[in-house]
Amino acid sequence: MTRSIDTAMPENRENSLSGRPQGNDSGYFITLPSPVGGDDHLHLAVNVSDRTVLVDHESVLSVEPGDLVITGARRPALRTGGEVGLALFRVPFSLLDASAADLRKVPHTHLSGRSGLASLVSQFLTALARTPGRERLAGGQRLALNTADLVALLVDKVLQEQRPACAGAGHDMLVRIQSHIEDNLTDPDLSPESIARAHHISVRYLHKLFQAGGTTVGAWIRQRRLDACRAELRRQRRTVASVAHTWGFVSPSHFSRLFRQTYGLSPRQWQAAASSDS
Structure with missing residues (x-):
């Protein structure tokens, strides 16, 4: 059957x-x-x-x-x-x-x-x-x-x-860059320029590495920060502004707009939903 x-x-x-x-x-x-x-x-x-x-x-x-x-x-x-x-x-x-x-x-x-x-x-x-x-x-x-x-x-x-194997050197460089970004997400001054400088490459080449993966440097950083904020908001009882600041967002209002655009809820709504059964 x-x-x-x-x-x-x-x-x-x-x-x-x-x-x-x-x-x-x-x-x-x-x-x-x-x-x-x-x-x-x-x-x-x-x-x-x-x-x-x-x-x-x-x-x-x-x-x-x-x-x-x-x-x-x-x-x-x-x-x-x-x-x-x-x-x-x-x-x-x-x-x-x-x-x-x-x-x-x-x-x-x-x-x-x-x-x-x-x-x-x-x-x-x-x-x-x-x-x-x-x-x-x-x-x-x-x-x-x-x-x-x-x-x-x-x-x-x-x-x-x-994910298809990238050209060896380029793939290894991208992995190192992504690890660097993860380690520095809380730095509000993290930028394509600072990342390129830390890895002794041009900003143009940096953008090329991320474009090969279908994204941009800025979008990747922003998404990783949003993911980190979302995880922290659902597990800790901190203010939205405090969490946003911790993860490199300078403007709480800008963070709230990005959060809603990405997840469909405001940070406070997400935090309330996550804590309702705690």
Whole structure:
């Protein structure tokens, strides 16, 4: 018997993890809440059964117990042979530390759940899928955010592995520059000029390195700062202005506008949503 699974489903607006059975089998949809209405989602399936499941998308995958299938497609559909033993998770893009453009490029990727980070994610999500719905709901926003953080680590690994190898020297230089930026995000004077000077390259060459990856130096710095502020706002009870200043934003009002444009909520709204279940 073949079952089709369409991952489109009504949005859940509660600050918690929700799920429902898929038919009369062991498959579940589990949706992490999005603080931004209409957010795109990453879809992740875990084989929670004790048997191999055949998954047919563009090719047939033999998904062993504990294996994962991940995709950033807007509306992916999976066809499985036999009884479905998949737990299906939807994670809002806004909860992952990557751009929506990068996440949409993630193809159907099959990951072995036997070792490494994928094994850790698989074990956590399998346990979560087997947790009664009432207990998942009781975990609220905190459980959802912790789940998203773990999935974000896996997504980052997938994206890193799928990026084409750049010309050796250029790629190595870009990695060093990105590490330098991460170490200096709190410096309000961080700029293309200061970065180029620190690495003894021209500003023009610096821009060329980032353009090869489909972004700009300024956009990359801004997004990393926003991601850092978002993470801090949901975990600490500091003022918005204080957090913005810590991460290199000179103007709190400018920061608030950028935050709303990026995540669909003001920093205060995001902080309030994150603390509602604390």
